[in-house]
Amino acid sequence: QQQVKQSPQSLIVQKGGIPIINCAYENTAFDYFPWYQQFPGKGPALLIAIRPDVSEKKEGRFTISFNKSAKQFSLHIMDSQPGDSATYFCAARIRGGKLIFGQGTELSVKP
Amino acid sequence: GAVVSQHPSWVICKSGTSVKIECRSLDFQATTMFWYRQFPKQSLMLMATSNEGSKATYEQGVEKDKFLINHASLTLSTLTVTSAHPEDSSFYICSAIDRVSYGYTFGSGTRLTVV
Numbered sequence: 163q164q165q166v167k168q169s170p171q172s173l174i175v176q177k178g179g180i181p182i183i184n185c186a187y188e189n190t191a192f193d194y195f196p197w198y199q200q201f202p203g204k205g206p207a208l209l210i211a212i213r214p215d216v217s218e219k220k221e222g223r224f225t226i227s228f229n230k231s232a233k234q235f236s237l238h239i240m241d242s243q244p245g246d247s248a249t250y251f252c253a254a255r256i257r258g259g260k261l262i263f264g265q266g267t268e269l270s271v272k273p
Numbered sequence: 274g275a276v277v278s279q280h281p282s283w284v285i286c287k288s289g290t291s292v293k294i295e296c297r298s299l300d301f302q303a304t305t306m307f308w309y310r311q312f313p314k315q316s317l318m319l320m321a322t323s324n325e326g327s328k329a330t331y332e333q334g335v336e337k338d339k340f341l342i343n344h345a346s347l348t349l350s351t352l353t354v355t356s357a358h359p360e361d362s363s364f365y366i367c368s369a370i371d372r373v374s375y376g377y378t379f380g381s382g383t384r385l386t387v388v
Contacts, residue, residue: 196377205279205366205379206317251316259305259370261377263316 164189166254168264175242176272183267184236185252192254196261197226197237200249209237209250242271275301277369279380286357286387294352294383296367301378302347303369308340311364311382323350347372357387 167186175181185195194213198206212219212226212235219226223240239246252264276299286292296306304325309317321331321342329342339361341353350369354361367380 198379203364203382203384205277205368205382207379208377260307260319260322261368262319266314266316268314 164256164262166252166262166264168252168267170267171265172268172270174270174272177243179242179271181239181242181246181269181271182236183250183252183269184234185254185264186232186234187254188233189254189256190233191256192262193257194255195226195228195235196253196255197224198251198253198263200251200266206251239269242269244271244273247271275369275371275374275376275378277303277367277378277380279367279383281383282381283384284386286385288358288387289356291353291355292357292385294354294365294367294385296350296352296369296380298348298369298371298378301369301371301373303350304347304372305370306344306350307368308342308350308352309366309368311366313364317366320352354385357385359387361385362387 173181196211197209199209200206210221210224225238228235247270250267253261278297280295306323308320311317320335321329323329323342323344325344331337344350366382
């Protein structure tokens with residue numbers, strides 16, 4: 163119940179495309195859902211986050227869509243650029259503050 | 274914004290020796306810090322939760338005697354890998370929760386190689 167399932171494992175898009183990464187969870191006690199971007203050899207950096215009482219949140223080119231009834235949430239990257247090539251992780255927070263991470267999606271944006 | 278400094282960024286040590294990794298919150302106080310381990314092409318695996326002034330809480334399967342965690346102040350937590358072996362080679366990342374904003378900030382990670 164504490165798992166967060168993320169797909170796809172890898173994704174290749176052309177510059178300007180809109181990659182979509184999906185995550186699903188089972189535990190209804192999760193109360194905070196962040197997305198992180200990680201470059202090789204670096205720690206994760208927070209991109210955007212959402213709480214379960216909100217269905218959508220947009221910050222710049224990044225949008226989270228949240229479906230509470232389906233227990234799913236997704237990240238959309240508008241007008242993707244080669245510099246967006248990185249690994250993306252969804253996560254969910256449980257009581258006590260622990261973050262449970264998805265498996266990660268390696269995104270490659272081709273010029 | 275909130276910054277977490279992690280040192281060293283990389284370290285190579287011999288089998289059987291111990292290595293200490295430091296995690297500092299530079300501009301905020303962190304009552305809680307987390308330690309993660311990440312293997313190549315894999316996700317972050319939580320090792321332990323560290324609360325200031327108390328013993329760390331380890332995740333199932335993590336050897337507390339091998340991975341010693343100390344959180345002596347609101348800005349510093351350390352992870353010591355004792356009697357390191359090649360299988361301990363990994364990328365270790367810390368994270369801290371700002372006690373005011375409740376935001377999570379990650380360190381830049383430490384690449385440990387045991388030879």
